[in-house]
Amino acid sequence: MASTQMVHMNQGQGETSYARNSGIQNALQNRMKPLIEAAIAELCSSTNTLFPEKMLIADLGCSSGPNALALVSIAVEAIHSHCLQLQQPPPEVCVLLNDLPDNDFNTVVKSLVTLHQSNEPAVVTVGIMPGSFYERLFTSGSMHLFCSLNSLNWLSKAPEDLTKNWIPAYDVDEHARRERFPVVLEAYAQQFRKDFTFF
Ligand SMILES: C[S@@+](CC[C@H](N)C(=O)[O-])C[C@H]1O[C@@H](n2cnc3c(N)ncnc32)[C@H](O)[C@@H]1O
Structure with a gap:
């Protein structure tokens, strides 16, 4: 949301x-x-x-x-x-x-x-x-x-790539967290770039 x-x-x-x-x-x-x-x-x-x-x-x-x-x-x-x-x-x-x-x-x-x-x-x-x-x-x-x-650190929304795949920003499972780290990082960076353009 x-x-x-x-x-x-x-x-x-x-x-x-x-x-x-x-x-x-x-x-x-x-x-x-x-x-x-x-x-x-x-x-x-x-x-x-x-x-x-x-x-x-x-x-x-x-x-x-x-x-x-x-x-x-x-x-x-x-x-x-x-x-x-x-x-x-x-x-x-x-x-x-x-x-x-x-x-x-x-x-x-x-x-x-x-x-x-x-x-x-x-x-x-x-x-x-x-x-x-x-x-x-x-x-x-x-x-x-x-x-x-x-x-400006407040994004307009959580990155869609993550929400539609049910990927949390922080996974309690350390292994999953490490594995997905690059994906999560890139998804947030991309959302920030998109938002910043509108800003
Ligand atoms: C941590 S507060 C900072 C308040 C103040 N600028 C300061 O330095 O103390 C972040 C504020 O940004 C507002 N904010 C977040 N996203 C916003 C948006 N898209 N448009 C307008 N305000 C937003 C929040 O509602 C919140 O009040």
């Missing part, structure tokens, strides 16, 4: 929620800061284009809790400090957060309001975009920056 119908991170803010159990992913997000800042600098100083007056940015596979806003917040801050350096008025920024429909968007929406308010008087509008990032989410050419972290 497709992963889009099956799974989501633990919802809410309780002890077992993703919000309270995603410290490792958050540490990785912080390591993205220089990359996002470099992407913003390149975007804003491209000699071929005028300084954008409006920018649309999205996080693909945002989940919920503090991590949901981390990458886009880094991007918004980078835009504002870049503009300050250039003594340019900041562009209007629209932030869109994407995840699968079963994601805990209720929690996300509440924190989006805070992001919107904490950036005033600069114009930062916010929204959510539920759906799979392996399908079309936005009109073509409309976005300036995509961020995504810890999400």
